[in-house]
Amino acid sequence: MNADFGQLKALVLKEYKEAFRDKRALMVALMMAFMAPIMIVVMSKIMIEKMVDEPPVYIKFTGAEYAPKLMTHLSDNNILPFADIPESDRGIWDERNITLEIPSEFAQNMAEGKPIKIHLQADFTDKAVATPVRRINSAVRDFSLSIGYKRLQLRGIDVRLLNPVTLVEQDTAKPDATFIMISMLLGVYLMMAAFMSGLSVAIDSSAGERERNVLEMLLCQPVSTLKIVLAKLISAATISLIGVVLILVLTSVSVGFVDLTKVGATFSLGLSTVVTLLILLLPICLFASAAQLFLAFQSKSFKEAQSTVSIVIGIPAIIPFAMMMMDDRPQWLDWMPISGQSLIMEDIFKGVDVNWLAVLATSGVTLAITAALVLSLAKKLKSEKVVMALS
Structure with missing residues (x-):
């Protein structure tokens, strides 16, 4: 058991070293985390100007x-x-x-x-x-x-x-509900950060290592393919999680420059809210990295991997907006990856109590799909066609 843990630890440290070695590539990978708060502030000010001013x-x-x-x-x-x-x-x-x-x-x-x-x-x-x-x-x-x-x-x-009939509207939202525009943007950006931040790491540690013949030498060592995949997954997911944390921290600071009192709204991310969001988004980070590694290993070259895996970025942006257009959402969307997390984040930002049963359900399904991708990829790495990118 100690030997297995030692091998996995060595592989994870190796992947971390590779991921953090190129500082410029790392900054590009985390660019979404730095741009999202700026976009939230700009869009919020524009919306407030149109609504109030x-x-x-x-x-x-x-x-x-x-x-x-x-x-x-x-x-x-x-x-x-x-x-x-x-x-x-x-x-x-x-x-x-x-x-x-x-x-x-x-x-x-x-x-x-x-x-x-x-x-x-x-x-x-x-x-x-x-x-x-x-x-x-x-x-x-x-x-x-x-x-x-x-x-x-x-x-x-x-x-x-x-005017014989007067419609009296009564808002049932809590008084401390978060400004809906910021919450919607923040939810989408958090999802996109989970997918975008670890993208370059996932591609480089898969298709990139294969082109540099590093993967072939790694597979020659007395380690299981499952440990290799887990090490790469942990490395890419860590960068994704760093991107998510950066967005939460920078958004908390940047929103202070927006005068939300004009629309009678407040915005604050307390420690409990941040912890809940991280618990909710950690499975998404793992799922995104697993999906990107799986697709990258199926590609024949590094460039093909970049094109193929980049398509996945649009998923966390498309699904929430598609759900907004649905009048009657199917029940199964409540526990599927991305859609389930989006619905829970919407409740969090509205100030509604967290449904932890829903969190466990959607996180469980997300982690189950992630595990299936990891096991499938570990099995595929035993094939010469995948390792050598043979057709």
């Missing part, structure tokens, strides 16, 4: 002198005439070219209670124009409703008759 909208008015009260209402909603635009932003808004045409008979029709048509002209296929147009529509609609309500009140009609 109302930056000025500059449009070209025609006939503004005919509707002074409407112009005042638009100005109160930060919708301003083109003449007020700062010189630095003039090029942007000139390209968007949003025009609002007010008819000359606006005041007369308003006094007579006749319908008034205001023409809004813009390139509605331009995504940059969508938000300003939505705000203009909302502001004009509010102005029109206020005029209509005042007319009814003058005629002694209760304006509440226009």
Whole structure:
């Protein structure tokens, strides 16, 4: 038993030495961990700006002198005439070219209670124009409703008759629930880090060692192929776990630069949350590394391994978003790899108590698939076709 453990320890140390030898390759492998917090901060600020802040909208008015009260209402909603635009932003808004045409008979029709048509002209296929147009529509609609309500009140009609049914929304989320945008991004990035961080190590220790004839010499030693595979798995999974830990640490720091109070949200990763996430993601790190080693050993060359294994990176990004599009998710998704972990992380970030039975179920299935991949790969390494990359 001690001899077996000593062999495995020696193989693991050898794999660690190979993995940490090339510092530049290691930094590239962990680049996802450094970029994810930056992306979370940038996306969060953009979302908060769209949800809360109302930056000025500059449009070209025609006939503004005919509707002074409407112009005042638009100005109160930060919708301003083109003449007020700062010189630095003039090029942007000139390209968007949003025009609002007010008819000359606006005041007369308003006094007579006749319908008034205001023409809004813009390139509605331009995504940059969508938000300003939505705000203009909302502001004009509010102005029109206020005029209509005042007319009814003058005629002694209760304006509440226009709204007989009122929908009252009651949010059942906990008050300390995490900002959903950050949690969604963080969950996806954690999954992708588990797959991306150990990718280069998995490819180099498999297809790379085979091309350098290191694998052949290693198999000539009196060690079992299972120990060799386990050593490579532990090495790649360790780098994956380091990437996950880096994202958690850096995200906790970087989110402090986002003012979440504007949307009434908070974000904090306590020690218990971090430990729970690591327990949840450790099987994913092992599963990702096992899948990458398995695919890399099936490839005929190092370049082919890079192309083949890189396809796996998209899985942790596709599955969570695919699940979001499902109205009725199948029950078996709750305990499958990636999908099960995604659902549990969603509950964690919402502040819901962790369902440890679900954690054990999805972790058990993930580890079972990982074990099957390891045993299958250990068996394949006994074949000359796999070791020599023969067709």
